[in-house]
Amino acid sequence: MKRIATxxxxxxxxxxxxxxxxAHRNLLAEIKxxxxxxxxxxxxxxxxxxxxxxxxxxxxxxxxxxxxxxRLESYTGAWRAxxxxxxxxxxxxxxxxxxxxxxxxxxxxxxxxYPTWVLGQLNIETMLVNRVRPAKTxxxxxxxxxxxxxxxxxxxxxxxxxxxxxDQQFFYKQEEKLLHDYLRAANVPQLPATLDQYLTRVVTPSxxxxxxxxAVAVKFAAAYxxxxxxxxxxxxxAARIYARYRFRGEPSAIEYKQLQxxxxxxxxxxxxxxxxVVHIHTGGGCGHYYSLSNGNPLLLESVLNDPQFRKTxxxxxHGGYPFVQEAAFLLEKPNVYADFxxxxxxxxxxxxxxxxxxxxxxxxxxxxxxxxxxxxxxxxSWEESAWFTNKTAREALAIALTGMVDDGDISRTRALELxxxxxxxNAAKLYGF
Numbered sequence: 001m002k003r004i005a006t007x008x009x010x011x012x013x014x015x016x017x018x019x020x021x022x023a024h025r026n027l028l029a030e031i032k033x034x035x036x037x038x039x040x041x042x043x044x045x046x047x048x049x050x051x052x053x054x055x056x057x058x059x060x061x062x063x064x065x066x067x068x069x070x071r072l073e074s075y076t077g078a079w080r081a082x083x084x085x086x087x088x089x090x091x092x093x094x095x096x097x098x099x100x101x102x103x104x105x106x107x108x109x110x111x112x113x114y115p116t117w118v119l120g121q122l123n124i125e126t127m128l129v130n131r132v133r134p135a136k137t138x139x140x141x142x143x144x145x146x147x148x149x150x151x152x153x154x155x156x157x158x159x160x161x162x163x164x165x166x167d168q169q170f171f172y173k174q175e176e177k178l179l180h181d182y183l184r185a186a187n188v189p190q191l192p193a194t195l196d197q198y199l200t201r202v203v204t205p206s207x208x209x210x211x212x213x214x215a216v217a218v219k220f221a222a223a224y225x226x227x228x229x230x231x232x233x234x235x236x237x238a239a240r241i242y243a244r245y246r247f248r249g250e251p252s253a254i255e256y257k258q259l260q261x262x263x264x265x266x267x268x269x270x271x272x273x274x275x276x277v278v279h280i281h282t283g284g285g286c287g288h289y290y291s292l293s294n295g296n297p298l299l300l301e302s303v304l305n306d307p308q309f310r311k312t313x314x315x316x317x318h319g320g321y322p323f324v325q326e327a328a329f330l331l332e333k334p335n336v337y338a339d340f341x342x343x344x345x346x347x348x349x350x351x352x353x354x355x356x357x358x359x360x361x362x363x364x365x366x367x368x369x370x371x372x373x374x375x376x377x378x379x380x381s382w383e384e385s386a387w388f389t390n391k392t393a394r395e396a397l398a399i400a401l402t403g404m405v406d407d408g409d410i411s412r413t414r415a416l417e418l419x420x421x422x423x424x425x426n427a428a429k430l431y432g433f
Contacts (some may be wrong), residue, residue: 014315026397027405027412031419035125036390037427039370040279040317040341043115043127043143043382045135047107049315052131052382054148055174055221059285060167067390069200069345074381078387082106082121088166096101096379103378112137118383119143122390125424126433130219132178132277141433146279147210149218149271150225152203153263153360155191155242160250167287171200171224180208195235195242199266207270216249216431217277217315220264223295224285226257230303238262248337262269268303272312277430282320282327295353296320297327304333313430315368318342337430339374344389344396352396357403360418368430369423397422 013422042052050056065071072091079085083102086093096387110117115138119127127143154175162172183189186205192198204235210218212358241259245251251259282297284290297320303309316338320327327338338359359367371393373386401415410418427433 008402022400024398027394027415027419030416031394031398031401031423032123034423037122037367037433038124038127038373038386038390039315039339039368039427040146041129041371041373041382041386042121042375043118043125043129043138043373043386044132044375045115045137045315047378049135051133052129052134054130054132054150054178054219055171055224056377057325057374059170059174060287062382067346069348070376072379075384075388077391078384079103082118082383082387100378118386122386124371124386124390127386127428128216128370132181134213144431145210145215146217146219147215148178149207149220149264149267149278150222151175151182152206152267153222153260154179154356155198155202155263156245156256156259157250158256161253161256164277165289167289168225170258175225181400185209189275191246193243193246197238199240203267204270205264207267207274207276209277211274211276215238215276217279218267218271219279219281221281222260222264223281224287224290226260227279227291227294228282228296228299230261230304231298232265232306233258233262235262252402254416265303265306265308268309268314272309275432276349277313277315278316279317281318281322283318284321292322296323297330298323300330304330306335309335315339315430317370319355319359321346321355325358328359328362331359331366337366337368337426339368340393341370341389344371344392345385347392347396349392349395349399352392353399353403356396356422357400358406360400361409364418364421365426367422369397394423 044052076089079099083099083106085099085102087098107114119142126141128146129138129143130146132148158172158176162169183202186202188201192201207218238259241251241255268278280300281295282293283295285295297316304314313335314337316327316330316336319338319340321343330336331338338351340355343355371386371389373382373389375381397419401418404410405412405415
């Protein structure tokens with residue numbers, strides 16, 4: 001009896017830190033071997049590529065210093081791992097020049113295969129790339145294209161909307177340029193006279209063209225320009241607004257929102273019909289004027305609860321961060337998923353692990369790995385960003401799963417199953433890869 005009491009007492013003692021650390025290291029080693037599907041990134045096809053984003057944040061004017069983990073000193077590990085940099089950590093001009101020389105040599109050696117080579121270094125099998133159009137040096141199936149839907153929501157003059165601030169001036173200018181590209185691709189020299197004609201001659205053909213050219217999803221960055229509450233505007237109201245301002249005048253902000261609401265819902269239905277997943281930017285964003293409340297994923301409830309969209313799958317890009325608990329509860333809806341891109345470079349592995357654990361304890365089948373690999377400067381372009389965020393994601397996943405095993409919530413076998421689901425299997429099922 002005394003022996004049983006002693007064993008029971010010992011079982012209640014905290015697990016030594018060294019045990020958890022060893023379990024974490026062992027699990028991490030296996031997680032690193034899983035070939036991942038990256039749900040969200042902005043890969044460049046070449047050093048001069050400008051089509052990696054419809055509204056690239058690099059076009060904005062920044063005054064504040066970037067968040068800690070976005071600063072240059074965070075990326076020397078990527079320099080060493082990818083290009084063999086062995087220089088100092090002081091980040092002097094000579095150190096940067098040495099690194100850039102090494103990187104340029106690797107790029108020359110790899111040639112057009114360089115982007116695929118980068119994925120190989122990261123054990124990423126497939127990367128979904130947000131782009132204005134596909135690129136030959138980003139071949140499928142290693143890279144899968146995600147097109148943009150926002151320009152199709154902005155057929156009328158945006159002069160009134162863009163007057164808000166310098167960020168909006170940049171965003172709307174970019175969207176207007178891309179809409180002209182869509183019109184040209186649809187062989188429509190000017191906006192059709194009626195909304196019905198615009199839908200049948202421009203909007204639907206644009207989505208069908210994306211599908212033909214290999215797109216697996218259509219992306220909306222609307223939160224940079226407006227809130228995500230897409231109300232159910234009647235077609236008759238939208239048609240009147242379009243007809244009134246098609247040839248002249250400026251719609252009010254309220255009128256334009258009504259038209260956008262109608263167009264978004266039309267686009268989402270058509271995307272579902274075509275088998276295109278709808279990606280929606282949620283949570284925070286870049287720019288000094290970005291409105292955080294615009295990106296709250298709860299604003300999407302009227303859309304996500306609408307039975308007409310049951311055939312459309314939605315992904316909350318960035319997982320609504322910092323509205324991560326709100327996003328978690330939305331995952332209960334049958335057609336809603338979330339990735340944790342952007343969190344991978346804003347949060348440490350320990351901080352990100354807490355988000356992942358809460359999601360995995362709730363809806364593990366809906367969680368998607370993503371790096372949000374993005375170009376910024378020659379020293380920190382999409383490659384360095386991908387290395388850093390890929391490392392953070394896998395470490396955070398290992399920490400979260402180790403904690404769940406240590407607490408007796410799951411077995412170690414189940415931990416590896418969840419790791420494979422997050423890193424590849426959930427995405428493979430969603431996109432039919």
